[in-house]
Amino acid sequence: MLREFLRNWSPRVEAVPALRQSGALPYSIVNDRVVFLLVTSRRTGRWIFPKGSVSAGMTPWDSAAKEALEEAGVTGEVGTNAIGSYRNSDKGLLVDIDLYPLRVDAQFDAWQEMDQRLRHWALLAETRRLLADRSLARIAEALHRQLTVRRLMQ
Template sequence: MRDFLKHWSPQVDTAPALRQAGALPYSIVEGRMAFLLITSRRSGKWIFPKGAIEPGMTPWESAAHEALEEAGVTGEVSQSVVGSYRASAGADGSVLLDVDLYPLRVTQQLDIYKEKGQRMRHWATLSEAKRLLADPVLGRLAMRLHAQHIPS
């Protein structure tokens, strides 16, 4: 819906949006970076964990909390944003979200977690993540994090 509206009204991207925090979960194994993707409950598309910034939590703490609830992982979350993107929510996509993504180096993957059974999770290389992720901006943010951690 947002893309359709942008065609007719370029001001859509400057519309007010709710701020959310997301995690970009990753792990480095034998010098290679892998990213943990999850599916959206509504559309089934591949995304990174995200959600509202919880009262009493910093944005990066909220991002780590979302990763635990939605993907069943814990780890070391960065206080620095790797980047931001705009998304839409709601049944008709009418709610705009500005999501700040915080890198989360995964140290533990749980077998039992809050949203198990509601989502799938999948570890992917950078090239696979770029292909699977629903929003190309998410692939670019994964690429940015990869470039910061893995020498060319």
């Protein structure tokens, strides 16, 4: 029981604003199924969602959309409310990252970081398996639930 609690526990501690980042959780609906777009990190090659520092003069969600274009070569409609947050270590510093849903409407064959990253579309089960960070998987699950409920109500 304690192991389960610790595995799912994530304290919400306010970070220094300079140490807060934003990211996109790119998704699409294909044949009535939610699929997520993952990219590999440059440093470790682990599967993640596009993220980065909030660009000066941009909202966090617009900055997240910019990261999705640079890192995954996709554009779309970005949500203005974060679907979730997680904490990551970046060069020894703890950084809080807010993820904004991005419904992809265009994918490009060439993009800025195409030589540095792989990208991969996956259903929820594969997304869970590929994401090394359990917090990212929980955020993807939350968006999947939200989108599934919304589709059932239509």
